[in-house]
Amino acid sequence: MNAPNRLWRIASRPVDAVSRQNFLWVEEPMPQPGAGELLVRVIYLSIDPVQRYWLSPDATFGPPADAGMPMPGRIWGVVEQSASPAFPPGTLVAGPGIWAQWCTLPVAAAEPVPDWPGIPLLAHTSLFCMQALTAYFGLLEIAALRKTDTVVVSAAAGAVGSLVVQMARINGCARLVAIAGSEDKCRWLHEQLGADVAINYRTSDIGQALDAACPDGIDVYYDNVGGDILDAVLARINAHARIACGGFISHYDDGGQPRGIHNFQMLALKQARAEGFSCFEYVPRAGEAFAAIRRWHEQGRISYRAHLLKGLEQAPEALAGIFAGRNTGKTVIEVSPPPPEKAS
Amino acid sequence: MNAPNRLWRIASRPVDAVSRQNFLWVEEPMPQPGAGELLVRVIYLSIDPVQRYWLSPDATFGPPADAGMPMPGRIWGVVEQSASPAFPPGTLVAGPGIWAQWCTLPVAAAEPVPDWPGIPLLAHTSLFCMQALTAYFGLLEIAALRKTDTVVVSAAAGAVGSLVVQMARINGCARLVAIAGSEDKCRWLHEQLGADVAINYRTSDIGQALDAACPDGIDVYYDNVGGDILDAVLARINAHARIACGGFISHYDDGGQPRGIHNFQMLALKQARAEGFSCFEYVPRAGEAFAAIRRWHEQGRISYRAHLLKGLEQAPEALAGIFAGRNTGKTVIEVSPPPPEKAS
Structure with a gap:
């Protein structure tokens, strides 16, 4: 050596x-x-x-x-x-x-x-990783997904978001809206991963796009970005909405002075909840999440890229x-x- | 007639x-x-x-x-x-x-x-009212008060806030910080209602005042005002903090363009929760809250003004x-x- x-x-x-x-x-x-x-x-x-x-x-x-x-x-x-x-x-x-x-x-x-047949090491990096715990527990426990929910996911083509989209489809929701930053990503989210609507935030007015995509309001927002998209979602939440605060990548590069969120008070008006969480706290329960993901993968219901x-x-x-x-x-x-x- | x-x-x-x-x-x-x-x-x-x-x-x-x-x-x-x-x-x-x-x-x-001995009709308007439900369930259920918590209450001399302060003291918390807008109110909160520290937000730098009042950070914030105080609290929350969003009176008069909240992402960083609620949803459980308040009143532990x-x-x-x-x-x-x- x-x-x-x-x-x-x-x-x-x-x-x-x-x-x-x-x-x-x-x-x-x-x-x-x-x-x-x-x-x-x-x-x-x-x-x-x-x-x-x-x-x-x-x-x-x-x-x-x-x-x-x-x-x-x-x-x-x-x-x-x-x-x-x-x-x-x-x-x-x-x-x-x-x-x-x-x-x-x-x-x-x-x-x-684990040496699981049909699951190469690369699949472990995408499906049996911290991001998978973040997606799984954020969606199913923090956001407490229900089958009647209109769900919005930001950074939906990312490591966490692409799993959230697929997990929301697998677990059942009334409407699934994915937000990403290119036409290619939107096509993948809509055609391959099962989003009802995919919004390209770079070419859309996000408020108008959400109005069109979520005519009955938003029940669950899986937030990976914070910033203006969070603000636009807050303006459109339904009573008892749940926001899983998984990340805020729109802030990471802003030099420590995040833009303001103007619609925080919608939490009070809508008896809604915004909750942050860390995958590290769910490590003791990783087995539960990974067993479900492995089963979905074997059933061909969840993929990675x-x-x-x-x-x-x-x-x-x-x-x-x-x-x-x-x-x-x-x-x-x-x-x-x-x-x-x-x-x- | x-x-x-x-x-x-x-x-x-x-x-x-x-x-x-x-x-x-x-x-x-x-x-x-x-x-x-x-x-x-x-x-x-x-x-x-x-x-x-x-x-x-x-x-x-x-x-x-x-x-x-x-x-x-x-x-x-x-x-x-x-x-x-x-x-x-x-x-x-x-x-x-x-x-x-x-x-x-x-x-x-x-x-x-109810015709309760020793409780005049005026007491009902302050202690057995919607504001009392808001205070009781907001503090004990939404904020899930624990005895180890450092608790901050805004608009603490108001109808809701003055009950929250007393209920926090009665139910036990490690540190109790009240925020109000005059020296008289602060004196009442500190000397009569049991706040460890009362901050006059009109004469203080709220961030510095919170730093001094909460050297170990903030676990529970009962928010009646939103705005800059909420933002200052968010910057100082501990892991697993809970924010009960009871109101946002600092926004009501702002003509529909609330000031931005810059520290929303602290929810993600601290695995914290902000949750709105409405007393109307707790009306079916009013009996439970009012029985507790009546008992505390009889014990001389809760008062109204x-x-x-x-x-x-x-x-x-x-x-x-x-x-x-x-x-x-x-x-x-x-x-x-x-x-x-x-x-x-």
Whole structure:
């Protein structure tokens, strides 16, 4: 193990939009696992909007991220050296890693990747991940989806949103409206994922588009973006509406002075609820969500579409690309070759 | 019954601040109760912030209110003519009335006022009213008060807020912070009602004052005002905070363009919940709340302080006075003499 390791360290906190300049591409010696640690060859690196938030000076959850540190990120990889008989070399694991070709993982933080027939490692990054927990519990518990609901989902072509759309269809709702940022995404959401209407927010007046798409008002809003879309939705909520506050990516790049929400008082007027949640709190119940998703996948009712980029050097642009709307589905970096796919 | 009736009709919808000019003081013949109606001599008229909202063109709950109509308002009075053996003349009743000396009430909408020793009719207007339901269920169910909570209450010297403060103290909380608009109110809240700290928002930087009053952050916010105070609270909420959205009086007079809330995304960051509610939904459970309040009152643990004005002609100024902060406790108009108080 004398090969060098390549990794991204944080060079600076972004002031507004995140870019390559906020990271430093370095070559370092292979990390040496300590007691109770695994040495892992990274195969896939998850690139998520929350990583931009971790770089904010006032970030209040998630791992600390500051200049000089390796950039944190969730990884899937293969164990190469192990201090634990539970993770022999060759075991596929997931865990809280860094933007690196190789990293160490504490045994306590490593999760074995289940060997499910017909589900390649890439599917795990999209369907059996933190975003899937976010989608599942956000929709079914926080938003308490009911079959009579008109449901609106923003960033609907993203890693979380595309699962929410499919889960809403699977679990039953009266009307399903997806909001995304391109015609291609809208076509995918409408034709493949089952949205009744897909709204391109870049080319529509969002208020008028919601009026047309939701003539009976909005019962559930799965919010991934905050900002103007949230405000437009608030103006159109029905009595007892539920807003699952899953993210606010429209704010991450705004340098800490989010635009105002003018319709907050609709919560009082409509006896409605807005609730934030974190997938981390649902980790103990991951088995329940993943069992359902696996069943739906076997039934052909849920699919994924990874936005796959090859080579760790692409990580900063991949993160910036999420805020530019360049991904459809989950953004994943292929850092090293995945294991051969088994037949299902 | 040939005496004339005096009442206030709506002259126009207020554009911003409500004033006497939005009402017309008229003399009309005594109303004639129809089948299934009571004729009631009004004793007390409740003046509440929500009445300003009823006058908004986009009001979405409560009775309709438009130019020409008598102004609606909750009344307590005595039955003078009755179509129902359940309400013989002389019965004290409460119900959805109008700003009038005399009004008719459908039997189905009339509620007998319980004859509780030691509780005069005026106490009913403050302690056994819609505002009491709002305070009770908003604090104990929507905000789900816990004994470890730091609680903040806005408009804390108002009809709802002054009950919330006392109910929080009675039910136990770690720290209780009241926000009001004068030194007199703050003194009452701190010295009489048990607030640990009372903040005069007119003379304080609300953010700095909250920082000083809530060094461990805010767990529960009982919001009666919306606007800048809500925004300042959102910036300081703890994980799993609960915001009971009871009202937004800072918006009622703003002509329909509420100021923006910049910290909505704190709900997502803190896995917090903001929830609106309406006392109307809790009417079926009024008995439960009123039994608790009566018990606390008998134990000397809850008190009231009506802002009592004599004469129906004062009603418009009384409503405007709420938004100017002239009331402490519930604003009540004494329209005609109350029954003599019985010894307890």
